[in-house]
Amino acid sequence: MFQRPLAALLAALAFFLAGCGGESKSAEPAQPTTSAAVETAPAPEFPVTVVADNGPVTIEEEPDAIVSLSATATESLFAIGAGKQVLAVDDQSNYPAEAPVTDLSGFEPNVEAIAGYEPDLVIAAYDPGGLVEGLEKLDIPVLLQDAAPDLDSAYEQIETLGAATGNPDGAETVITDMETAIDELVASVPGAAGASVYHELGPDFFSATSDTFIGSIYELFGLVNIADAAAGAADAGGYPQLTGEFIVSESPDLIVLSDTKCCQQTADKVSNRPGWSGIAAVTNGNIVEADDDIASRWGPRTVELVELIAQSLEGIGSR
Amino acid sequence: MADAGGLRARMSRRPERAVRGVSLAWSLAAGAFLLVATLLGLALGPVDLGLGAVAREVLSHVPFLGVESSFSETQDAILWELRAPRVVLGLLVGAMLAIAGASYQGVFRNPLADPYLLGAAAGAGLGATIVIAYDLAGDFRPDLRPIAAFVGAMLAVGVAYALGRSVGGRQTATLILAGVTVASFLTALQTYVQQRRVESVQEVYSWILGQLETAGWSDVLIILPYVIVSAVLLLWHRRLLDVLAVGDDEAASLGVPVARVRLLIVLAATLGTAAAVAFSGLIAFVGIIIPHAIRLMAGTSYRVVLPLSLVFGAGFLVLVDLVARTVIAPAQLPIGVVTAFLGAPFFAVVLRTTRTVGP
Numbered sequence A: 001m002f003q004r005p006l007a008a009l010l011a012a013l014a015f016f017l018a019g020c021g022g023e024s025k026s027a028e029p030a031q032p033t034t035s036a037a038v039e040t041a042p043a044p045e046f047p048v049t050v051v052a053d054n055g056p057v058t059i060e061e062e063p064d065a066i067v068s069l070s071a072t073a074t075e076s077l078f079a080i081g082a083g084k085q086v087l088a089v090d091d092q093s094n095y096p097a098e099a100p101v102t103d104l105s106g107f108e109p110n111v112e113a114i115a116g117y118e119p120d121l122v123i124a125a126y127d128p129g130g131l132v133e134g135l136e137k138l139d140i141p142v143l144l145q146d147a148a149p150d151l152d153s154a155y156e157q158i159e160t161l162g163a164a165t166g167n168p169d170g171a172e173t174v175i176t177d178m179e180t181a182i183d184e185l186v187a188s189v190p191g192a193a194g195a196s197v198y199h200e201l202g203p204d205f206f207s208a209t210s211d212t213f214i215g216s217i218y219e220l221f222g223l224v225n226i227a228d229a230a231a232g233a234a235d236a237g238g239y240p241q242l243t244g245e246f247i248v249s250e251s252p253d254l255i256v257l258s259d260t261k262c263c264q265q266t267a268d269k270v271s272n273r274p275g276w277s278g279i280a281a282v283t284n285g286n287i288v289e290a291d292d293d294i295a296s297r298w299g300p301r302t303v304e305l306v307e308l309i310a311q312s313l314e315g316i317g318s319r
Numbered sequence B: 001m002a003d004a005g006g007l008r009a010r011m012s013r014r015p016e017r018a019v020r021g022v023s024l025a026w027s028l029a030a031g032a033f034l035l036v037a038t039l040l041g042l043a044l045g046p047v048d049l050g051l052g053a054v055a056r057e058v059l060s061h062v063p064f065l066g067v068e069s070s071f072s073e074t075q076d077a078i079l080w081e082l083r084a085p086r087v088v089l090g091l092l093v094g095a096m097l098a099i100a101g102a103s104y105q106g107v108f109r110n111p112l113a114d115p116y117l118l119g120a121a122a123g124a125g126l127g128a129t130i131v132i133a134y135d136l137a138g139d140f141r142p143d144l145r146p147i148a149a150f151v152g153a154m155l156a157v158g159v160a161y162a163l164g165r166s167v168g169g170r171q172t173a174t175l176i177l178a179g180v181t182v183a184s185f186l187t188a189l190q191t192y193v194q195q196r197r198v199e200s201v202q203e204v205y206s207w208i209l210g211q212l213e214t215a216g217w218s219d220v221l222i223i224l225p226y227v228i229v230s231a232v233l234l235l236w237h238r239r240l241l242d243v244l245a246v247g248d249d250e251a252a253s254l255g256v257p258v259a260r261v262r263l264l265i266v267l268a269a270t271l272g273t274a275a276a277v278a279f280s281g282l283i284a285f286v287g288i289i290i291p292h293a294i295r296l297m298a299g300t301s302y303r304v305v306l307p308l309s310l311v312f313g314a315g316f317l318v319l320v321d322l323v324a325r326t327v328i329a330p331a332q333l334p335i336g337v338v339t340a341f342l343g344a345p346f347f348a349v350v351l352r353t354t355r356t357v358g359p
Helices: A001-023 A071-079 A111-115 A132-137 A149-165 A168-187 A214-219 A244-250 A267-271 A278-282 A290-298 A300-319 B003-010 B024-043 B050-061 B073-107 B117-133 B144-168 B172-196 B198-209 B217-235 B238-244 B250-251 B258-280 B286-298 B302-326 B334-352
Strands: A047-053 A055-059 A066-068 A086-090 A121-124 A142-144 A196-200 A254-258 A285-287
Touching: A047 A142, A055 B302, A066 B144, A066 B172, A071 A086, A071 A149, A071 B024, A071 B073, A071 B144, A086 B334, A111 A132, A121 A132, A121 B217, A132 A142, A132 B003, A132 B172, A142 A149, A142 A290, A149 A168, A196 A214, A214 A300, A244 B073, A254 A267, A254 B003, A267 A285, A267 B050, A278 B198, A285 A300, A290 A300, B024 B050, B024 B073, B024 B238, B024 B302, B050 B073, B073 B217, B073 B286, B073 B302, B117 B258, B144 B172, B144 B258, B172 B198, B217 B238, B217 B302, B238 B250, B238 B258, B238 B302, B250 B258, B286 B302, B286 B334, B302 B334
Parallel strands: A066 A086, A066 A121, A121 A142, A196 A254, A254 A285
Antiparallel strands: A047 A055
């Protein structure tokens, strides 16, 4: 007798709660227990098969014990809303602050130590021998995401992470936001094309060519990368060690320092290097002090770097 | 070991012609080699300044010649603030490594002894790695890396020396074994630190492989006093090295305070090596091939080997660095790679062409 009204009451209550949830969506996490009728997006389908640098990988269920051995992937996972599913990250994953840092190493990965976390998904940027193979033997799905050579590849990796973790919408939002912001920033300095840039990885003049991710960012602005002239650039994997005299003679219009944390380089120090006072970027003050981490990763925070570069290029564009 | 024994026999041989010291011909040859190497080092580089223009620029600094330089401000900075200090650092480091190598070979009567024996390189490597890996060189101490390398090298040699003395007294073999032991231990520590701090691994490797890229004249001025003190002390003892070559007991019977002389020479050679390593990293092979090439060509007396090692080592490293910074220009190679790559075949040629001189 009472079943019908009770069911109606419960349904009304559920509807009301769902409505409340909808209004304060930003404050509260979505309720996975609400009925399918009020959900706007269909639940992600598992199992899914995604393609990473180690080939197609099938993930049976939505992972909730992810181990990330890639600082870039860690940033992306949290940006797309998969942060709650992350169980452990490697010792280099220092962003965002809530990432569960462990002493796992992504450069010298120890398969046993990783397996000890009983992960249902492992993400790595580097397979120094035996990592992927070892995890596959233990039936732990692993996504290898090598350093992206350009933005499109970086977007693909974020998309893959979204599909693999059941957050395709979050990934789509992050990618669209990145694309929009970067397009606007690049368009804001149309006069910068043709200016030359020197990207510094270390005070021993290691640099990055256009073959690298960071180099592809300079290409967006139409900048001429002085490291591209290095004949050995391709052999050095896109990271040749230049000579001081070459940099001085090229007199780049823009210098981007990604050795501000590792090696405490600053615009002042660079300006005071012997023989560097005549470089265009020094005389015009176009030296960007980038965050080493952001400049060496290919994740969502790339936008911050692009913003710094665009700001510095404003002066060059107006000349 | 037969070869080492043969070399050792040759090292202790004292041909008549060498006893008087460096001959006029060799003095002229050494001077010419040094001059040519220095001029080539200044004239050539990844940036083409033009041979004539460099010559005019250099001559314009000589008073009363009235030569006008055609250099722009940038070219001037490249030549005098970047290339010249690098050439001078190459001269100092090459001279130091070669003369230190010759001295170690004499004092230990071991043809394979080099400046990195006794753990100097491993100690320097550990010191520099700790500074690089743990970011100790903040704004207040930008020159901490060379100091740490220096301290590490001196400590390693001190420990090796104490260990060797405590075990084997005057025997040189125990001292060398002690050095190998200390070096292995410190290398393990260095690798451990490096693996714990992988984010700095590139910087560590770059230093280990050796490079002469300088921070300008300030580096040269810091290393200069060590090289002068070390080289003067070693040259001063070149006669005693000849006596030591005969054997400890024989030297002692001639009134040479063997233990004290050996300690002094080891300290002087290590001091100079540590200073060189601190700035240029681990440049292998120079301390082995230069002294042996000179022994094979000019004579085995230390009155010949030490001064000629100094001069030829200096010129050799400048030429090697010239290759390192031009062969894949505008990129550069680590100089340690080039010394071994060019040094090994060079030494093989010397070894073969002078075969008849051998035992």
